[in-house]
Amino acid sequence: MKRRQVLKLGCAALTTGAIAGRLYAAPATGPRFLLVFLRGGYDSLNLLVPYSSSFYYESRPTIAIARPDAASTSGALALTADWALAPAVRDTIGSLYQQRQAAFVPFAGTDDLSRSHFETQDSIELGQPLNRTRDYRSGFLGRLAGTLSGPASEPIAFTDALPLAFGGSSTVPNLSLKNVGKPPFDERQAQILDDMYADHHLHTVVREGLDLRQEVAQKMAEEMNSANRSAINTKGFELEAERMGHLMRDKYRIGFIDVGGWDTHVNEGAAQGALANNLASLGRGLQAFSQSLGSEWKNTVVVVLSEFGRTFRENGNHGTDHGHGTVYWVLGGGINGGMLAGEQRAVDRAALLQDRDFPVLNDYRAVLGGMFRTLWGLSPDQSGRIFPQVPPKDLKLV
Amino acid sequence: MPPALLEAAPSLFSIAPAVLAMVPALLSGCADSAHGDPAPAKTAALPALSRLDVLWLQRVSFGIDSTSVEELHRLGRARYLDRQLQGRESLPAPVAAELADLEITHLDPVRTIAEVNAARKAANAMPDGPDREAARKAFNERGNRLAYEAVRSELLRATYSPDQLEEEMVWFWLNHFSVHQAKADLRWLVADYTDRAIRPHAFGPFKDLVLATLEHPAMMAYLDNNQNAAGHANENYARELMELHTLGVAAGYTQRDVQQLALVLTGSGIRAGDPPRLKPELAKLYYQNGAFQFNPARHDFSTKVVLGRTIQGRGFAEVDEAVSWIVRQPACAHFISRELATYFVADNPPPQLVERMAKTFQRTDGDIAAVLREMLLSPEINAALGGKFKDPTRFVVSAVRFAYDGRTITNTRPMFNWLNGLGETPFGRATPDGYPLNEAAWASSGQMSRRFEIARAIGSGSTALFNSEGGASAAVAAPGFPQLSNRLYFEAVEPFLTARTREALGRASSQQEWNTFLLASPDFNYE
Numbered sequence: 065m066k067r068r069q070v071l072k073l074g075c076a077a078l079t080t081g082a083i084a085g086r087l088y089a090a091p092a093t094g095p096r097f098l099l100v101f102l103r104g105g106y107d108s109l110n111l112l113v114p115y116s117s118s119f120y121y122e123s124r125p126t127i128a129i130a131r132p133d134a135a136s137t138s139g140a141l142a143l144t145a146d147w148a149l150a151p152a153v154r155d156t157i158g159s160l161y162q163q164r165q166a167a168f169v170p171f172a173g174t175d176d177l178s179r180s181h182f183e184t185q186d187s188i189e190l191g192q193p194l195n196r197t198r199d200y201r202s203g204f205l206g207r208l209a210g211t212l213s214g215p216a217s218e219p220i221a222f223t224d225a226l227p228l229a230f231g232g233s234s235t236v237p238n239l240s241l242k243n244v245g246k247p248p249f250d251e252r253q254a255q256i257l258d259d260m261y262a263d264h265h266l267h268t269v270v271r272e273g274l275d276l277r278q279e280v281a282q283k284m285a286e287e288m289n290s291a292n293r294s295a296i297n298t299k300g301f302e303l304e305a306e307r308m309g310h311l312m313r314d315k316y317r318i319g320f321i322d323v324g325g326w327d328t329h330v331n332e333g334a335a336q337g338a339l340a341n342n343l344a345s346l347g348r349g350l351q352a353f354s355q356s357l358g359s360e361w362k363n364t365v366v367v368v369l370s371e372f373g374r375t376f377r378e379n380g381n382h383g384t385d386h387g388h389g390t391v392y393w394v395l396g397g398g399i400n401g402g403m404l405a406g407e408q409r410a411v412d413r414a415a416l417l418q419d420r421d422f423p424v425l426n427d428y429r430a431v432l433g434g435m436f437r438t439l440w441g442l443s444p445d446q447s448g449r450i451f452p453q454v455p456p457k458d459l460k461l462v
Numbered sequence: 463m464p465p466a467l468l469e470a471a472p473s474l475f476s477i478a479p480a481v482l483a484m485v486p487a488l489l490s491g492c493a494d495s496a497h498g499d500p501a502p503a504k505t506a507a508l509p510a511l512s513r514l515d516v517l518w519l520q521r522v523s524f525g526i527d528s529t530s531v532e533e534l535h536r537l538g539r540a541r542y543l544d545r546q547l548q549g550r551e552s553l554p555a556p557v558a559a560e561l562a563d564l565e566i567t568h569l570d571p572v573r574t575i576a577e578v579n580a581a582r583k584a585a586n587a588m589p590d591g592p593d594r595e596a597a598r599k600a601f602n603e604r605g606n607r608l609a610y611e612a613v614r615s616e617l618l619r620a621t622y623s624p625d626q627l628e629e630e631m632v633w634f635w636l637n638h639f640s641v642h643q644a645k646a647d648l649r650w651l652v653a654d655y656t657d658r659a660i661r662p663h664a665f666g667p668f669k670d671l672v673l674a675t676l677e678h679p680a681m682m683a684y685l686d687n688n689q690n691a692a693g694h695a696n697e698n699y700a701r702e703l704m705e706l707h708t709l710g711v712a713a714g715y716t717q718r719d720v721q722q723l724a725l726v727l728t729g730s731g732i733r734a735g736d737p738p739r740l741k742p743e744l745a746k747l748y749y750q751n752g753a754f755q756f757n758p759a760r761h762d763f764s765t766k767v768v769l770g771r772t773i774q775g776r777g778f779a780e781v782d783e784a785v786s787w788i789v790r791q792p793a794c795a796h797f798i799s800r801e802l803a804t805y806f807v808a809d810n811p812p813p814q815l816v817e818r819m820a821k822t823f824q825r826t827d828g829d830i831a832a833v834l835r836e837m838l839l840s841p842e843i844n845a846a847l848g849g850k851f852k853d854p855t856r857f858v859v860s861a862v863r864f865a866y867d868g869r870t871i872t873n874t875r876p877m878f879n880w881l882n883g884l885g886e887t888p889f890g891r892a893t894p895d896g897y898p899l900n901e902a903a904w905a906s907s908g909q910m911s912r913r914f915e916i917a918r919a920i921g922s923g924s925t926a927l928f929n930s931e932g933g934a935s936a937a938v939a940a941p942g943f944p945q946l947s948n949r950l951y952f953e954a955v956e957p958f959l960t961a962r963t964r965e966a967l968g969r970a971s972s973q974q975e976w977n978t979f980l981l982a983s984p985d986f987n988y989e
Binding site: 200221237248253272274 | 906
């Protein structure tokens with residue numbers, strides 16, 4: 065199809081309203097997957113609170129989150145007899161959990177014990193065995209996209225630069241949706257640029273790039289024009305996530321986004337404060353994402369992860385330092401949510417790794433590999449290409 | 463990327479109607495000359511270079527400008543290359559003055575590290591509160607400013623140094639021995655790293671280059687060798703020294719070699735403040751070079767075996783012995799030659815060329831100038847001309863060199879932002895492998911449309927380039943959008959345009975749009 069035709073169709077769709085924005089006919093079924101990478105190591109202990117552990121309250125005299133109170137509708141939300149969800153995400157992620165559309169995997173993470181942001185982020189995104197030389201050009205989402213190929217794949221990174229996770233897959237488009245202005249070129253200019261590459265081997269990517277910008281700009285126009293929008297002017301991650309949802313509803317099947325601001329060494333806060341604000345924004349964003357996917361939400365799985373957890377005890381600055389095991393979130397309209405999954409242990413001092421932080425009982429490659437296997441029906445051979453040397457583990461979440 | 467920097471600002475310029483009127487005339491001029499009917503204005507200039515010469519010139523520089531075109535024509539490739547390899551021409555006066563004004567030009571790394579440590583300590587010792595926050599903020603702002611000064615220095619030199627090949631090699635080695643400014647205290651050190659460890663050794667010998675990067679606190683901090691000590695070895699640097707810096711990943715060394723090399727490197731690290739107090743028998747083994755130090759109290763004195771060679775434990779001399787041994791391996795000659803050829807010749811360089819370069823490397827003990835000569839005057843590079851996709855740095859720098867031909871910009875912030883938008887800022891690669899050198903890594907759909915936007919930003923005239931670095935508007939009237947349809951264009955670009963690009967330029971409705979299409983064209987994006 066020529067660019068011009070695509071654009072015309074898009075305009076027609078816009079005016080008819082009912083199918084506005086659906087430039088690409090999505091296959092009727094098939095999973096969609098979004099990876100949300102919280103860069104900086106978020107403090108999972110103030111998201112998923114081990115409220116039955118007195119050791120937690122002893123270790124965090126100023127930043128602990130209070131035990132859930134059944135009479136309160138704004139405090140921490142008890143999920144099990146031992147764990148509660150932070151008040152900051154009670155109305156968003158808590159609500160999904162109650163609809164069995166959210167689950168958590170505590171004691172999750174990687175064997176990498178460097179406790180360095182860069183090292184650990186890199187090693188997770190690459191998803192390669194730690195005991196051998198790393199190939200910086202091959203990330204696990206890139207390998208997943210390569211394994212699936214065709215329309216089942218359709219990867220996209222909602223970032224300014226292609227993340228390491230997509231390394232090795234050169235055809236992944238990337239576009240940050242934080243600030244999307246008018247399309248950079250009008251239709252005539254875009255057509256001229258397109259024609260200029262007509263005989264060139266880059267023609268397909270050039271056209272795809274111009275179309276994507278055009279498509280996103282049209283969705284922005286829909287946002288502006290839509291009459292049934294909530295009166296509140298969404299912004300920040302919430303708006304970005306809503307845009308992501310629309311793109312993934314209509315076309316893309318493997319997405320990546322990163323969210324920063326989690327390195328809370330100082331004045332982290334408890335039920336309120338810096339971390340709570342960041343969590344609340346993330347929760348609203350993911351809720352907006354789920355809603356904007358519409359009926360596709362039931363085919364979608366979101367995993368939220370971070371390079372490591374933080375120290376069990378608070379430090380001298382009302383914050384926490386780099387730790388190890390963390391809590392992964394799994395969200396989706398069709399998942400077996402409403403539970404905590406994976407290996408667990410009682411939270412006391414003896415459970416700590418090096419008397420410092422949470423151990424890792426659920427390797428991220430086994431957990432993700434298990435989900436990928438079920439979602440796409442991968443063969444052992446295919447699973448082994450995505451996460452070599454680590455057998456997939458089925459947590460029965462998807 | 464801040465959208466403001468990508469916005470065209472036509473309202474700031476009065477678009478002279480005469481210029482607009484000229485566009486069709488200029489274009490019809492193009493058509494004429496393409497049919498071998500040169501316009502009289504152009505015959506006064508030197509006879510044009512051949513298409514291959516123009517493309518070759520782009521490989522040995524960050525893009526053409528009038529001076530380099532004229533010089534290549536006068537000297538021919540071999541003599542032009544001789545001159546570039548001799549190097550050491552002076553920077554244009556305004557650029558030299560800008561660089562002299564930078565704080566980084568006057569910093570001593572030993573003192574800087576001491577200052578940084580003292581400032582951090584002072585901030586940490588303060589009670590929680592606004593004062594402490596202010597101290598932290600001031601500390602970080604200074605670090606960010608110094609890191610940006612290093613970027614600014616690199617961009618100004620890449621754009622304006624007459625020693626273009628040397629600057630390309632500085633970029634290449636900075637990427638090969640990549641360090642990331644965001645890690646540890648590297649913001650304070652990257653400028654010194656460039657000027658002391660990289661630039662003086664840009665043309666080799668390769669061993670000197672390896673040792674200069676090794677003996678720099680930036681590398682020690684970046685790859686954690688500062689933490690590598692007897693009894694608690696850290697293998698990070700040892701591994702990358704072989705894998706990324708010298709031998710390449712498939713060179714056949716083992717985990718055992720990595721561990722042994724790590725032991726050789728124990729005790730090499732950063733000098734912060736006074737030298738350590740050592741017993742007399744150790745004190746004589748202490749070695750210091752600027753802010754690098756070898757602390758024998760942290761060294762493992764056992765006998766090591768690296769790549770089959772036994773190295774007697776005796777102190778810092780082990781490092782020289784190990785590095786000499788590693789860079790003499792045929793794998794090293796091959797790995798470095800292939801990487802050079804990937805950057806300068808083709809994404810998949812012809813094996814026979816790499817083979818000849820590797821032989822030259824070995825014969826000359828890593829004389830990079832000799833290897834470059836072998837490569838840049840080879841028939842293989844001639845066959846590959848026109849097929850190399852410009853990475854973001856080559857794209858942005860060549861566009862500014864071409865658009866403002868010799869007129870020096872005062873503010874590098876827009877260039878930095880463009881590179882940031884394309885994902886290739888100096889000192890910005892988080893992982894130690896450096897930025898990829900191949901087309902596939904830079905030509906995704908998102909990157910192509912971003913590149914077109916930047917082409918438009920440049921073609922529409924970013925006045926900010928001529929503001930003061932602090933953001934104040936230019937004292938003299940900014941030059942508005944560049945006149946890309948200039949003499950340089952008619953001599954070195956227009957005669958070789960493809961029909962598709964020519965046709966696109968013919969459909970432009972303004973000079974800015976014409977500029978945009980030219981900078982976005984395949985013709986401009988390949989060299």
